[in-house]
Amino acid sequence: MASSTVRCPVVLLSCGSFNPVTFMHLRMFEIAKDHLQKTGYTVIGGIICPVNDNYGKQDLQPASHRNEMVRLSIKDNDWLRLSTWETEQESWTTTVKSLRHHHSLTEDIFKTKNKPPPEKKRKFIPDTPNSIDNNNYCHHKGKIQLMLLCGADVLESFAVPNLWADEDIEEIVNDYGIVCISRSGSNPEKFIYESDVLSKYDNFIHIAREWFGNEMSATKIRRALRREQSVRYLLPDPVIDYIKKNKLYSSDLIISTKS
Numbered sequence: 001m002a003s004s005t006v007r008c009p010v011v012l013l014s015c016g017s018f019n020p021v022t023f024m025h026l027r028m029f030e031i032a033k034d035h036l037q038k039t040g041y042t043v044i045g046g047i048i049c050p051v052n053d054n055y056g057k058q059d060l061q062p063a064s065h066r067n068e069m070v071r072l073s074i075k076d077n078d079w080l081r082l083s084t085w086e087t088e089q090e091s092w093t094t095t096v097k098s099l100r101h102h103h104s105l106t107e108d109i110f111k112t113k114n115k116p117p118p119e120k121k122r123k124f125i126p127d128t129p130n131s132i133d134n135n136n137y138c139h140h141k142g143k144i145q146l147m148l149l150c151g152a153d154v155l156e157s158f159a160v161p162n163l164w165a166d167e168d169i170e171e172i173v174n175d176y177g178i179v180c181i182s183r184s185g186s187n188p189e190k191f192i193y194e195s196d197v198l199s200k201y202d203n204f205i206h207i208a209r210e211w212f213g214n215e216m217s218a219t220k221i222r223r224a225l226r227r228e229q230s231v232r233y234l235l236p237d238p239v240i241d242y243i244k245k246n247k248l249y250s251s252d253l254i255i256s257t258k259s
Contacts (some may be wrong), residue, residue: 010036011045011106012179014149015086015095017218018050019060020243021070022235024216029080032149032179035208046149047102048074049083052092059222061248063087072238095148096168099176103146147177147206152186155205159195166197173201183210225249 012032018025025048033043050066051057060066067084074080085101086093155178158164172178182188188207192198198205216234224231226249231240243249 007042008040008145009143010041010043010145010147011047011102012043012147012149013047013049013099013102015049015098016051017055017057017060018048018066018070019057019218020066020221020235020239020248021048021073022216022218022221023233026073026077026080027210028149028151028181031181031208031210032147032206035206036147036179039206041145044079044144045106046080047083048080049086049098049102052086052089054092056092059249065242065246065248069239069242072242073236075238094168096171099146099148099172103144103176106144106146145177147179148172149179150181152180152182152188152191155180155188155198156186156191158198159191169197170201173198173204177204177206179206179208181210182207183215184213222249 012029014025014028016025029046033046036043048070050063050070051060053060053063063084067082067087070082074082083102086098158169180188188205192202192205221231221234224234225243228250235243
């Protein structure tokens, strides 16, 4: 936990399929921001990074569609940005490699006061406030801290055999830190206690609870779309319109945006 007298600048990174992006994906950033800013951090940006097409997940829409849906969902947001970096790679990228890349990128931007080199402008550019004085912030492996934002299901997946390398888990937790959004019915504290790796670095894992009961999932939304059921108020309207226009998730999908 950060000192109450020293503010640590943080950028949150969420990696996933975003197939499609939902209000709950966006809500996670707000929950994490509220939690961290009560514990001595200043959240200055959030990155949504869709996974590469070669991830191999069933019903995964092409990155071009998933990126555009994210872009539409945050077009009026003043602190969340889309990163297309993973989708531009030749193959699927591990989470730790994505963290390394985005940490380097945010560090460069932070140093230049939101004026990255031209070759980086097409990538994710967080809105780093010009009023930030580097001398007023603590350092965690550098001048800015990048944290992985995830749900309890991702944290629990660390225990799935052969899914994560132990050295990757250690690097993610120790070098970057995790903000885990816990919902009703999940018990991430118990899982951390039962994991030798996670319990070793439990000070770098922040558990933020979502007290509004919501079982929304992209899987259930895709099912509703296949059945031509309304998904209004589950997805941003521009995303619904995009899905309808491009006939995603069903070859003859008709989506009603009316209640």
